[in-house]
Amino acid sequence: MPSTSSMHDSNWQIKTGREDKLIAGFAALAISIHLLESTLPSPLPGIKPGLANLVTLYVLIRHGWQMAANVTLLRIIAASLLLGSFLSPTFALSLAGALASLVILGLAWHIPGKPFGPVGLSILAALSHITAQIVTAYWLFIPHASLFNLLPILLTTALISGTLGGILVSRIIDRTRSLTMS
Amino acid sequence: MTKRFSLAQRLNLVIALCSLLYLSACSKPVTEFHETVFTMGTLVEVTIVGEDELLAEQAYIAILDDFNYMHNTWHPWQRNALQRINSLLQTGAPFSLAPSILPLIEKSQVLSEQSQGLFNPAIGQLIKLWGFHQDNLDDVFGPPEDSEIQTFLKTLPRMSDIKIKNLSMSGTNTNIQLDFGGFAKGVAVDATIEHLQEFGIKNAIINAGGDLRAIGQHGDRPWRIGIRDPRMDDVIASVDIKGDESVFTSGDYERFFETDGKRYHHIIDPRTGYPANKTRSVTVIHSNAATADAAATALFIAGPEQWQEIARSMGIKYVMLIADNGDIHMNPAMAERIQFVTEQKNIMLSQTL
Amino acid sequence: MTNPGLQSIFTLADKILFLFCSILISYCYYFFWQSTPAAYAIIKSPHQDTYRIDLQTSQTHQVKGALGTSTIEVTQGQVRFTASACQNKLCIKSGWHQHNGAVAACLPNRVSIQLASTHSETSYDAINF
Numbered sequence: 307m308p309s310t311s312s313m314h315d316s317n318w319q320i321k322t323g324r325e326d327k328l329i330a331g332f333a334a335l336a337i338s339i340h341l342l343e344s345t346l347p348s349p350l351p352g353i354k355p356g357l358a359n360l361v362t363l364y365v366l367i368r369h370g371w372q373m374a375a376n377v378t379l380l381r382i383i384a385a386s387l388l389l390g391s392f393l394s395p396t397f398a399l400s401l402a403g404a405l406a407s408l409v410i411l412g413l414a415w416h417i418p419g420k421p422f423g424p425v426g427l428s429i430l431a432a433l434s435h436i437t438a439q440i441v442t443a444y445w446l447f448i449p450h451a452s453l454f455n456l457l458p459i460l461l462t463t464a465l466i467s468g469t470l471g472g473i474l475v476s477r478i479i480d481r482t483r484s485l486t487m488s
Numbered sequence: 489m490t491k492r493f494s495l496a497q498r499l500n501l502v503i504a505l506c507s508l509l510y511l512s513a514c515s516k517p518v519t520e521f522h523e524t525v526f527t528m529g530t531l532v533e534v535t536i537v538g539e540d541e542l543l544a545e546q547a548y549i550a551i552l553d554d555f556n557y558m559h560n561t562w563h564p565w566q567r568n569a570l571q572r573i574n575s576l577l578q579t580g581a582p583f584s585l586a587p588s589i590l591p592l593i594e595k596s597q598v599l600s601e602q603s604q605g606l607f608n609p610a611i612g613q614l615i616k617l618w619g620f621h622q623d624n625l626d627d628v629f630g631p632p633e634d635s636e637i638q639t640f641l642k643t644l645p646r647m648s649d650i651k652i653k654n655l656s657m658s659g660t661n662t663n664i665q666l667d668f669g670g671f672a673k674g675v676a677v678d679a680t681i682e683h684l685q686e687f688g689i690k691n692a693i694i695n696a697g698g699d700l701r702a703i704g705q706h707g708d709r710p711w712r713i714g715i716r717d718p719r720m721d722d723v724i725a726s727v728d729i730k731g732d733e734s735v736f737t738s739g740d741y742e743r744f745f746e747t748d749g750k751r752y753h754h755i756i757d758p759r760t761g762y763p764a765n766k767t768r769s770v771t772v773i774h775s776n777a778a779t780a781d782a783a784a785t786a787l788f789i790a791g792p793e794q795w796q797e798i799a800r801s802m803g804i805k806y807v808m809l810i811a812d813n814g815d816i817h818m819n820p821a822m823a824e825r826i827q828f829v830t831e832q833k834n835i836m837l838s839q840t841l
Numbered sequence: 842m843t844n845p846g847l848q849s850i851f852t853l854a855d856k857i858l859f860l861f862c863s864i865l866i867s868y869c870y871y872f873f874w875q876s877t878p879a880a881y882a883i884i885k886s887p888h889q890d891t892y893r894i895d896l897q898t899s900q901t902h903q904v905k906g907a908l909g910t911s912t913i914e915v916t917q918g919q920v921r922f923t924a925s926a927c928q929n930k931l932c933i934k935s936g937w938h939q940h941n942g943a944v945a946a947c948l949p950n951r952v953s954i955q956l957a958s959t960h961s962e963t964s965y966d967a968i969n970f
Contacts, residue, residue, distance in 0.1 A: 421854035429858055458869040465862050476850045535966065698970035706966055714965035722893075726965060735969045771969065830883055830891050 328369065329376050336361040336381035337388070344389055356435055356467065358385075359407060363428055363475050368482075371412050378404050395447055399439045406438030407431040424479065425472030432468030436460050523548055527555040528676055529623060530697030536684070537691040537706055547687040551680040551694075558676045561588045564612060564667040565621055574612070574666055577650065577659030585657050592668055592675060593650060593657075595778055600647040602802045603786035608758045610645040612665025618763075620743060620754040621667060630747040637761035644758060669754075670699075674736065674781025677701045681777070699784075701734040701777040715826070718769040718810055725808075725828045727773065734777040738784035739769035757789045766791035766812050773806035773822070780804075792817055796838050805841055879939060879956035882920045884913065886952045896920060896939070896956075906950030913954060926950050 340358040358381060366374035382404050386397040410430050414422050422430070440460065444453050521536040521544035532555065536544040561568055569586045576583045596609050615621050617636055619628035640663065649661040668675075673696045681701050684692050691704030693711060702711045710730035714723035718739050729735065740763070744753035757764040770788045774780040783804045790798040792811040796819070799807050806822040815834045818826070819841045851859075881893045888905040894915060901923075902913045909926025919939040922932040925947045932947035938956055946953035 421852060422858070423850060423852040423855050425851055426855035426858045429855075429862060433862060454873050457873055458866060461862075461866045461869060465859075465866060469859065472855075473850055533967065693967050695967045695969075698968065700967050700969060702967070711966045714968045716968055716970035723965065723968060737969050739970070830893065831885075833891070 325373065329373060329380065332361055332365050332373075332377045333380040333384065336377060337385045340381055340385040341388060344385070356403075356432060356464075357471070359404075359431055359435065360428070360471050360475050362404075362407070362411070363424060363431060363471070364478060366411055366415060366427070367424060367475070367479060371408075371415050374411065375408050378408055398446060399442055402442040403435040403439045407435040410434040423472070424476040425469055428472030428475060429465060429468035432464040432471065433461060436464040519544075521545070521548070525552060525555075527552065528559045528673060528696060530673070532697065533693070533695040535693040535695075536689055537704070539689055539691075543687060544689070547684050547689055550687070551683050554680050554683055555676060558672065558679065562592065562668055562672045562675075564615075564665075564669070570666060570668075573657075574664070577657075577664045577666070578662050580659055580662065582653075582656040582658040585652070585655055589666075592672070593647075593652075593666070595675065596666075596668070596671065596782070597647045597650065599779060599782040599786075599802070603782065603798055604801060605646060605758060606786040606789045606798060607671075607782040608646060609666055609668050609671055610647050610649065610661075610664050611640075611756065611758050612667035613645070613663055614640050614756055614758070614761060615667050615669070615754075616665070618752070618754070618756060619745070620669075620756075625743065625745050628745045631752055631762075641761050670738070670785060671778065671781050673697070673699055674734075674778040677734070677777040677781075699734075699736040699777070699781065701732075701780075702729050703732045705730040715771055715808075723829060724832075725826050727826050729773070732775055733773055734775065734780040735771065735773050736777065736780035736784040737769055737771045738788040740767070741769075755785060755788050764789040764791060766793075768810045768812055768814075770795070770810075771808040772804055773825070774804055796841065799841050807841070879918070881957060882913075882915070882938075883955045883957060884952070885955070886911075886950075894920075904952050906947065906952040908950045911947050911950050911952040920954055920956070921945070922947060922954075925952070 336358045339361065343357055359378075361381070362374050362378045365377050382397075382400050383392070386392040386394070386400065389396075391397050407430075411427060414427055414430050437457075440453065440457055519538060519541055521539065521541060522533070524531060524533045526532070534548055534551070536547065539547075560566065562570055564570060564574075569588050573583075573586055573589055592609075596607075599607050600609070612621065614637070617632040617640065619625065643661060643663050645661040645664040649659055649664055651658050651660060677694050677696050677699065678701065680694055681692070681703060684694075685703070689703075691706065693700055693702040698716070700713070702713070705711060710728040713727050713729060713735050715725045715727065715735075715737070716722065717724040718741055727735065738755060740751070740753040740755065742754065744751050746752070753763050755764050756762065767788045770784050772780045772784045772787065774783060779802070783799070783802050786798055786802065787795045787804070787807060787809060792809060792815065795807060795809050795817065799819070806819070806825065808816065808818040808822050808826060810816050815836055816832055817836045817838060819838045821841065823835070823837055879896060881895050883891060883893050884902065884904055885891050886904050886906050888907075894900065894902065894913075896915055896918045899916045901915070904911045904913060906926065910924075911922055911926065911932070912924040914921055914923045919937040921937045922935070922945065925932050927947050927949040929949075932945060932950075932952075935945050938945050938954065940956060944953060944955045
């Protein structure tokens, strides 16, 4: 009798490995933070303290760049779908910021010797994030030179929040050093 | 066996609940609806703020219909109800009231009396003599003969020459011709604003060729209205309005023709039969648009010497009159509200109105 | 296990980065916060009505003052005094003006130029005319 494949064959099932569970878990955390942040007022749509980026940073340091990228992009898309801002200007700004900081983080993380600690990485991520957002806002939405008057202020807050965020992530890494996912 | 919630779990629950509450307090951004359309013989701008976009669009389409209807019904020289009424008034015989025109007539009678006859839509024949009755002024080659004007003045028709008794109307002057000219714009603006309010809209501006009525405010600040210079294309002053106010301006630059280097504009003084020539423009702020419209015309004709008297009898509280020599006259209440872009030296404050 | 303390959280590269960024950002303030160019000049003098001239149109104006005439020249968004009836000619020496809010004046002649920008910041909801 010829073998027939049925719906219950293992080929039909999506296997979730350990990595997938990690990504899902971190993404869920990042999405929650992103949603809460979206309620805060800001000078331009999409420009936020970037607390969700701390999740990206944590994942980068503990699980590598590839997973950090997965978590971040998943967070951006899922959060924007939940907020109803998918493909909106806010989404464009979020995505631009995330992509820029991922690229910079990728470059910094792969420097031989890994000279940057969590604080340095966080600063790099924050500054590249905000710069990409302003530039995107200028190109797509507000082609007015006076937009750049905001840049120094935003860079300053990015530097401060990047530094503090890096310290925070560093502490969390210390605390969770012993935790592993089964 | 029931499990007791640990402290951490309880804390998480509290944080989750607080977050939900916080999220639910988010408000929608203020939406703005803005459309421009050519109707009633001029450019009309409709601005609606803070409403659902679909509702604003529906309301806008509804008032477009209103404008078309009013333009056709009240046009002084098209074949319509107004034309029939004009013919019937000239016969002197009573006829039944036309509901589409009655509000215009009643409002005009009151305003005409309050303006001591300076606002007088019954002088349609005179307007026609000058040629201002038509939409296109290219065919006008010069002022009418003085003899024609004097003949007309001898039997000057007034709004009081229209008698309304029960359900019928009759005219007592064969020279009556109702031409509601600019006044129709004020009435139309009132009607359409009220129609918007029927839709539940609370914050809007309807600007019909520069004359506007605004209700509510712009988000969390008042509406800011710019007032244009009668001679230059620039904004010379601004005024903030909120609540429910109309801003109407009559100017010598709106409709005119020039012959032999002399300019003749469309605001005819019923007393002299000639365009009122002591004023460049009058700006009036008042709640009701129809009244503001009539007042702007009447005060223009009244001129720098008489405007205060007429403003008082019409109950107008904010007036700015720019005289022919450039002097700016206004009452103290208006001076307080208005902000000039550049300092004006020739401001003459009147008594309190 | 020893308590790490704040110092060991920062690597050397971190500290250098922080310093570098601080300097860079300070420079950004200077660079981006220069004043905005003006769009027109308001001319005031005792013998004429106050009027405005557009700075984008090249032009020359004779302005009557208390002592005599002052000549004002406009080119490419800038304005200056080129001649004046005063003695010390300080107004001419103050050179070209172009920034929003700048004021140039010939005090003896009582002629002043004030630079302002368009009302686009205070845009109107509607224009009445």
